[in-house]
């Protein structure tokens with residue numbers, strides 16, 4: 195049995211992964227694989243909480259995300275990669291936890307309020323959407339992990355899981371350890387229009403984008419809005435392209451670009467072209483692996499079947515503990 199501490203995290207299959215997903219989560223997961231016993235899952239039931247009216251793309255997105263994961267460096271040799279809906283115990287634990295979770299805990303969830311406001315075009319007044327933190331708690335504590343890697347804005351999600359685990363233990367005995375928040379470093383990266391990178395804003399650079407698509411997207415990026423003419427000095431601090439340079443370009447060249455921008459020594463078109471080249475080569479290894487897995491869907495499927503079977507073994511053991519504790 196692995197002596198490493200266990201961690202767990204998941205992603206909803208609501209679209210192909212973009213640079214924000216890579217830098218905000220996936221790259222950290224890849225780096226954590228040697229230190230931790232990692233469980234990573236595709237949260238496909240969670241996609242239903244907000245997208246229940248159009249479930250057509252979920253399966254395709256699920257496959258795309260798995261390919262993105264493998265291409266970015268997650269590997270079944272080091273991590274358990276699985277699909278939530280293939281481990282039915284999640285639904286059973288969700289049901290039991292929903293019996294003990296007070297509704298006001300869910301109503302005060304900041305993401306719930308925020309999403310109801312932001313996604314006003316969807317009817318989110320459903321039991322499933324209100325209760326998604328309970329499903330999330332079931333997903334997490336099922337594997338009794340030491341911790342959950344999250345960015346700072348997601349820490350409240352883990353907090354409600356800890357509260358639900360504590361309440362279960364209070365009623366039924368000590369079954370679940372309370373998972374720790376493992377705060378991960380997430381570099382600043384915005385979409386091409388300088389809003390949060392998101393598929394729904396149509397401002398994302400996807401891991402699956404071709405070099406040509408990346409070049410076109412970079413060419414459309416917002417720069418310093420005060421720099422109207424080539425001869426105007428620019429301010430890299432307010433420029434999205436410069437933020438990307440800081441992530442993908444050698445520090446010496448970044449320093450040069452900063453100086454040249456401030457003195458109007460470089461134009462934005464040239465600056466963008468340089469950045470696009472850096473970004474394209476940084477993503478080249480991912481693109482190569484993508485091609486490999488796209489051509490071998492049976493390998494991808496086998497990885498997910500094996501991962502889901504492995505996760506099911508742990509989930510079955512947990513549910514034996516749960517049923518014994520609840521006496522049902």
Ligand code: SF4
Pocket residue numbers: 417418421428429430433434435436451455456460461462463465466
């Ligand atoms: S030169 Fe580069 S850093 Fe300066 S404003 Fe233009 S794109 Fe941004």
